[in-house]
Amino acid sequence: MSGLVEGKAAIVTGAGQGIGLAIATVLREHGAKVALVDLDGDRVKQAAADLGGDVLALTCDVTDEQAVDRVVREAVEEFGGLDVHVNNAGITRDASLRKMSADDFDEVVNVHLRGTWLGVRAASAVMRDAGHGSIVNISSLSGKSGNPGQTNYSAAKAGIVGLTKAAAKEVAHKGVRINAVQPGLIRTAMTEAMPPDVFAEREAAIPMKRAGEPAEVAGAVLFLASELSSYMTGAVLEVGGGRLM
Structure with a gap:
């Protein structure tokens, strides 16, 4: 069987490590030509x-x-x-509402939303x-709850x-699909930096009783990138082991 995205051209941002690298890897494994994009030039070159x-x-x-x-x-040129x-x-720039600076708020909103x-x-x-074309945006269950x-x-x-959802409605008639994925607790460098007791507490609250792996998020992205999801747009897929369902 040929890959699910055989011969397709893809861009993945934040692809130097973690979930982004897992997404780039699975798209590549399924036959796509992939541009890995990251702020860290050395890291993304090594990943590529x-x-x-x-x-x-x-x-x-x-x-x-x-x-x-x-x-x-x-x-596109390549x-x-x-x-x-x-x-x-x-x-992330985590802090309580009382301690968070306006700069920390702006920086996070700028990177994710802008x-x-x-x-x-x-x-x-x-x-x-x-x-x-298929665009996949990575949200988070933090955005749901x-x-x-x-x-x-x-x-x-x-x-x-x-x-x-707004963008999906604008471009659907042009054959362009836009969907989102909301990962839950996924084992990455970012979550591994959490205090062990906090991580364990969050993991215990998940119905499947475990954190997810980056490849499991990548699988949902692959589905949305492929023709298997050809009649889906404006959808939000939760990849969280049942957390917050």
Whole structure:
């Protein structure tokens, strides 16, 4: 059987590590040509070298309008088109409402929400003209339920859902699909940095009684990127082991 995205051209932001790298890896394994995009140039080059094959390593600050447009342009020039675009880049600046600075709020909202909007706008412009394409935005279950200490992150991740639905309605008639994935507790460098007792407490509250792996999020993204989801747009898939259902 050929890959689910055989011959397709894809961009994945925040692809230097964690969930982004897992997404880039599974798209590559299923036959896509992939542009790995990250703020950390050295890390993304190494990730691309490890993947091998038809891959491109690009450095980009997703909050920079010109930089996002350039990345899309370079990927299209290299691959001859753009079929899949995954907006995954993100950061955290956790603090209680009382202690969070306005800068910490702005920075997180800018990377997640503005960054995703810029990616959606640039990718959909190319895809509209081509008459097809799939954009996948990475939200979070924090955007569904709200996490204490994450008013910035939860607000941005909830915003991504609204953005996904509004944009999906705008471009559906052009053959472009836009969906979102909401991961729950996933084992990454970001969550491994949590205090062990907090991690254990959150894990115990999950019906499946375990944290997820980055590859399990990547599987949902692969589904949305492929023709298996050809009649889905504006949807939000939860990948959280039943947490907050």
